[in-house]
Amino acid sequence: MGLMMRGLASIARPIGRFLYPPVCAGCGGAVSEAAALCPACWRTMRFIERPYCEVLGLPFSFDLGRGFLSAEAIAEPPAFARLRAAVIYRDLASRLVASLKYSDRTDLVPLMAGWMARAGAELLDDAEVVVPVPLHSGRLFRRRFNQSAELARAIARRRRLDFAPTSLVRVRSTRSQVGLGPEERRTNVRGAFQVRPERDDAVRGRRVLLVDDVFTTGATVSAATRALKRAGAREVDVLVFARVASGGG
Ligand SMILES: [Zn+2]
Numbered sequence: 001m002g003l004m005m006r007g008l009a010s011i012a013r014p015i016g017r018f019l020y021p022p023v024c025a026g027c028g029g030a031v032s033e034a035a036a037l038c039p040a041c042w043r044t045m046r047f048i049e050r051p052y053c054e055v056l057g058l059p060f061s062f063d064l065g066r067g068f069l070s071a072e073a074i075a076e077p078p079a080f081a082r083l084r085a086a087v088i089y090r091d092l093a094s095r096l097v098a099s100l101k102y103s104d105r106t107d108l109v110p111l112m113a114g115w116m117a118r119a120g121a122e123l124l125d126d127a128e129v130v131v132p133v134p135l136h137s138g139r140l141f142r143r144r145f146n147q148s149a150e151l152a153r154a155i156a157r158r159r160r161l162d163f164a165p166t167s168l169v170r171v172r173s174t175r176s177q178v179g180l181g182p183e184e185r186r187t188n189v190r191g192a193f194q195v196r197p198e199r200d201d202a203v204r205g206r207r208v209l210l211v212d213d214v215f216t217t218g219a220t221v222s223a224a225t226r227a228l229k230r231a232g233a234r235e236v237d238v239l240v241f242a243r244v245a246s247g248g249g
Pocket residue numbers: 024025026027028029037038039040041042
C-alpha cells in the first residue's frame with residue numbers, strides 16, 4: 001500500500017518540492033510526498049483487486065478461483081477482450097474524475113495513471129499501442145483537453161508503448177451520456193467513432209489498449225472497440241480509471 005501511495009512522486013520531487021509543498025490529491029491536506037493521498041482519503045478509495053470477472057473486471061464478493069466470468073460477461077459478451085479498472089466509481093474516485101475532466105487538474109494524471117497501470121499490468125504486457133477514447137472536436141475545443149488522452153499518454157510513457165491519440169476520432173457529435181439509460185447510451189454512440197483512414201496503420205493488425213476515464217454501461221468503449229476492429233485492430237483491451245460496481249455490457 002505504501003508503494004502505491006507514493007505513485008510517481010519520485011519524478012516530480014526534485015523541482016516541485018520547494019515550489020509547492022505536497023498536498024493530498026483528495027482533500028488538499030499536507031502529505032509527505034507529491035502525487036499521493038493522505039491516509040484518510042486513501043481509506044475511502046475502493047481499489048479493485050482479484051477476485052474479479054476476467055472479462056469485465058467486475059469484482060466478485062467471494063473467490064471462485066481464477067478464470068471465472070461474471071453473469072454479465074456470459075449473457076452479453078463485450079466487443080473488447082478484457083476490461084480493467086483501477087477503482088470503483090464512487091466517493092473520492094468520482095470527484096477525482098470530475099476534477100480532471102472539468103477543472104483541468106492535470107496534476108492528478110500521474111496519480112490516476114499510476115493506479116491504472118497497476119490495475120492493467122497484464123493488458124499492458126500484451127498491448128502494442130495505446131489509444132484514448134476521443135472527445136468530439138467541438139467539445140475538445142471548449143474543454144481544452146481530453147482527460148482520457150492525458151491518462152493514456154502517461155500510461156504509454158510509463159510502459160514505453162506507442163501512443164496514437166489521433167487515429168480514433170468521433171465522426172459525429174454525441175450527447176453527453178450522463179442521465180441516459182443503457183439502451184439510450186448505445187443508440188447515442190452507435191457509429192460515433194471511426195479510425196481515420198490515413199492513420200489506420202497505428203492500429204491495423206495490432207493489439208490495442210483503449211483508455212477511458214470511466215466505465216458505466218460500456219456503450220462508449222464498445223462503440224470505440226468496434227471502430228478499431230473495423231480498421232483492422234487484432235484485439236482490443238480496455239483500461240479505465242474507475243468503473244461502476246455493477247452492471248456492464
Ligand atoms: Zn486527503
